[in-house]
Amino acid sequence: MDPITLALTLAGQFAPSLIKHFTNSETAAAVAGQVIDMARTVTGTGTPDEALASLKADPALALQFKLAALQADTELEKASLADRANARGRDVALAQAGRMNWRGDLLAFFAVGGLVLCVYFIARDADMPERAVNAVMFIAGVLASAVRDVYGFEFGSSRSSQVKDATISNLSK
Structure with missing residues (x-):
């Protein structure tokens, strides 16, 4: 399975809050890699498919993955908010300069x-x-x-x- 499809499967089943981060084509691959890495780290498996199977089989691992996903979601939201703040700051600076x-x-x-x-x-x-x-x-x-x-x-x-x-x-x- 390709990384984005696998990451969407992981996010869809265990961390739905992350799915919104896949809609930006510039960051989808990076988010997919992050989701897969989280799953592999939590499960201690070598491949993404093994990680998915482990998460499906063990509710405790699934809960750990959900907690890691919530933390990742928080970090991704912070980055998104900072990006918007910079854009709004640009508008404020232009207005202050009379432009x-x-x-x-x-x-x-x-x-x-x-x-x-x-x-x-x-x-x-x-x-x-x-x-x-x-x-x-x-x-x-x-x-x-x-x-x-x-x-x-x-x-x-x-x-x-x-x-x-x-x-x-x-x-x-």
Whole structure:
């Protein structure tokens, strides 16, 4: 089994909180390697497949793996939060220098504008071929995700996310 599939299997069965870290294509392989290494360390096995079998067979090992996964999740969340803090700090520094973040503003404008155009094209032409509708809807989904990210960046995270951040902060003390 390839490393990412195996790591997803491990995370899905024993540490579901780690799955969100696989969605970033830049970090998926690193997270997969970390999950596999944790499983091998906890179980004392040589191969990832042996580690998976050991975790399935021994509930005590599965619990140890879950605890290690929670710690890893905390560290990954800290890294993600630090990355966002640096981006927001950049915006603050630009504002203090009397400059605007044209790049961010243009990205937000094009994401929202593109989403509006997608909705317009679908609403305007009811006889559009199904393949074209599927393509436009796919693009709209990507743009909606970009708009969500823009709003999340500009207006901060949700209340539940703030509670999670406080929990992570308390765990790191």
